[in-house]
Amino acid sequence: MAELKVEIVAADHFVWAGDAKLVKARSVDGEIGILPGHIPTLSVLAAGDLEIDPVSESRFTVQIDGGFISVDSDRVVIVADNAVVANAA
Amino acid sequence: MGAQIRVYRQKIASTSSMRKIFKAMELIATSRIGKARSRVAASLPYANAITRAVTAVASQAEVDHPLTTEPATVRRAAVLVMTSDRGLAGSYSASVLKQAEHLVELLHEEGKEVKTYLVGRKAQAYFDFRSREYARVWTGGTDAPQFETARELREVLLEDFANDYEQGGVDEIHVVYTQFKSMVTQEPTVIRLLPLEVVEDESETPTDELLPLYEFEPTPEEVLDALLPRYIDSRLFNCQLQAAASELAARQRAMKAAGDNAGELIKKYTRLRNNARQAEITQELSEIVAGADALSG
Numbered sequence: 341m342a343e344l345k346v347e348i349v350a351a352d353h354f355v356w357a358g359d360a361k362l363v364k365a366r367s368v369d370g371e372i373g374i375l376p377g378h379i380p381t382l383s384v385l386a387a388g389d390l391e392i393d394p395v396s397e398s399r400f401t402v403q404i405d406g407g408f409i410s411v412d413s414d415r416v417v418i419v420a421d422n423a424v425v426a427n428a429a
Numbered sequence: 430m431g432a433q434i435r436v437y438r439q440k441i442a443s444t445s446s447m448r449k450i451f452k453a454m455e456l457i458a459t460s461r462i463g464k465a466r467s468r469v470a471a472s473l474p475y476a477n478a479i480t481r482a483v484t485a486v487a488s489q490a491e492v493d494h495p496l497t498t499e500p501a502t503v504r505r506a507a508v509l510v511m512t513s514d515r516g517l518a519g520s521y522s523a524s525v526l527k528q529a530e531h532l533v534e535l536l537h538e539e540g541k542e543v544k545t546y547l548v549g550r551k552a553q554a555y556f557d558f559r560s561r562e563y564a565r566v567w568t569g570g571t572d573a574p575q576f577e578t579a580r581e582l583r584e585v586l587l588e589d590f591a592n593d594y595e596q597g598g599v600d601e602i603h604v605v606y607t608q609f610k611s612m613v614t615q616e617p618t619v620i621r622l623l624p625l626e627v628v629e630d631e632s633e634t635p636t637d638e639l640l641p642l643y644e645f646e647p648t649p650e651e652v653l654d655a656l657l658p659r660y661i662d663s664r665l666f667n668c669q670l671q672a673a674a675s676e677l678a679a680r681q682r683a684m685k686a687a688g689d690n691a692g693e694l695i696k697k698y699t700r701l702r703n704n705a706r707q708a709e710i711t712q713e714l715s716e717i718v719a720g721a722d723a724l725s726g
Contacts, residue, residue, distance in 0.1 A: 349474040351576045351666065369647050382482055383646035384655040408655060410482050412643070419478045421659070 342376040343395055346416045348402060350423040355402065356392075363416055364391040365409055372409070380412040389426075390418065401426050431709070437702035441695055448691035451684045454517065458681035461572065462612070465674040469609065472670055476663045483660050485643055486653050494650075495591070496657050497625045500600040505542040507564075507589060507599040508532060509582070509622075511606040511668060512549035513676045514571045519683035521607065521615075521676055522551035528617035529605045536603075544599055546586070548669075564589075572673050579666035583658060590623055606668040607675035613682075615675035622664065625657065 346363060348355040363374045366388035372381075390402040407420035487497070510529045512522040533543050547553055547566040556563050565585060567578060592598025602623040608616045645652045 347474070347478075349478055351472065351475050351663065352468065353471045354474050367646060368651075372646070380643045381646060382485060382643045382652055384652055408482065408652070408659075410478070410485070410643070417478045417481075419475060419482070419659070 342414055344374065344376055344414050344416050346392060346394075346418070348390075348392075348418045348420065348423060350420050355420070355423045355425065358397075359395040360392050360416075361395055362391075362393040363409075363418075365418070366390075367409070374409075374411055374416060376414050378411050378414075380410075382408065382410045384408050385418070385420070390420075390423075433705045434702055434709070437698050437705060441698045441702065444691050444694045444698065448688055448695065451688035451691060455681055455684035455688060458677045458684060462674060462677045462681060465572070465670065465677050466609075469667070469670045469674055472663070472667060476667055479656065479660050479663050483653075483656050486645070486649055486656060489643060489649070494653050494657060496587075496623060496661075499624050503539075503541055503600040504594050505544055505599045506536050507544045507546060507586060507602045508536070509546045509586065509602065509604045510548065510552050511604070511672045512547070512552040512555075512571070513672075514550045514568055516551065517683060518676055518680035519686075521679035521683075522549065522555075524617045525605055525607055526552065526555055528619060532603060532605060532619050544589070544597075546582075548582075548672075571669075572676055574666065574669035574673055576662070576666055579662050579669055582665050583661045586622070587658065587661070604665070604668055606672045607679075609671040609674040609678065612678055615678055620664075620668070622661065625660070 343359040343361065344363060345357075346360045347357045361375075365372050365374075365383075366386050367383045368386045372383060374381075385404065385407045387405040388403075390404055391399065392402065393399045402420075403424045403426055404418075404420035405422050407418065407423075409419075410417045508529060510525060512525050516522070529545075533545075536543050545556070545561075545563040547556060547563050548568075549571045550568045553563075553566045553568060567582065570578065586602055589597070589599050590602060594600070601621060604620050604622050606618060606620075608618040610616055
């Protein structure tokens with residue numbers, strides 16, 4: 341199965357990059373879940389938790405306070421104003 | 430005679446202690462440059478991601494956004510000048526201010542009013558001393574800028590940009606900052622921040638990579654609404670970071686030059702002191718010889 345290449349960047353630092361099976365985020369309209377093969381999307385994110393299920397690690401969440409997510413051909417870029425990794429999934 | 434030697438000794442002592450201070454400041458600046466440069470590098474992924482997204486929206490959706498539309502007439506322009514808080518950085522702040530003066534002159538020639546925003550105590554001092562007006566000033570932390578400051582700058586600038594001319598609003602916004610090119614070259618640069626011209630660096634994206642057809646959520650307009658302020662944030666933050674790195678590099682160079690000059694001075698005074706001491710000895714000798722001659726003769 342294809343994997344998502346995920347990159348999370350905050351305004352002043354790089355947060356995380358890696359392969360993932362699933363990314364769940366809270367957009368301004370509601371929840372958005374991204375699996376491999378998702379259509380290209382550009383969406384505005386609301387403040388909340390971001391859930392990532394990496395291929396080789398255990399699932400973790402990242403707290404963000406707004407930003408946006410862009411998906412194109414299994415490349416997911418999450419741009420957050422401020423991101424804090426909270427490891428308890 | 431003895432007095433002369435004492436004066437030279439005092440000068441040598443004071444110059445040596447100054448040299449110690451210069452050396453210490455040079456070392457501090459050197460150690461901070463590395464950090465400042467890595468912060469510039471750390472902000473790049475964010476800037477690239479935002480630029481890419483803005484380009485995607487702008488290229489696909491024909492959206493007229495107030496931030497990207499050129500006003501028909503520009504009657505007042507804002508100029509944001511980024512200098513340092515502290516001196517002892519050679520011509521760093523002076524050259525930025527000179528560049529800003531040029532820009533203001535140019536804008537005046539084009540018949541535009543100019544509203545000035547300042548960053549750094551040096552700019553504030555410069556304007557206060559000449560009793561010139563400025564709209565707002567931010568001081569503190571120019572050598573280690575925070576993202577919050579960039580956001581605050583953007584909020585104030587955008588508010589003025591949104592206002593009408595009659596209410597003190599501006600039609601375009603320029604930023605004067607120092608671009609960090611390398612450790613030895615930092616160039617005072619002027620960019621026009623608003624209205625936005627979204628230009629993606631050609632070198633960063635290979636031309637065969639086509640931007641996919643995105644689906645926008647909720648709507649292209651709202652996505653753009655959320656993206657553009659962030660894009661401005663990231664540009665302002667980048668300017669601040671580069672200015673900080675330039676400030677430290679300029680300070681390091683200035684302090685190195687000062688330390689070297691102090692060394693030269695110490696060398697010069699040591700020679701003069703030795704000369705004076707030798708002259709004193711020679712005089713004493715000739716006095717003794719003359720005295721002995723007088724007695725024996």
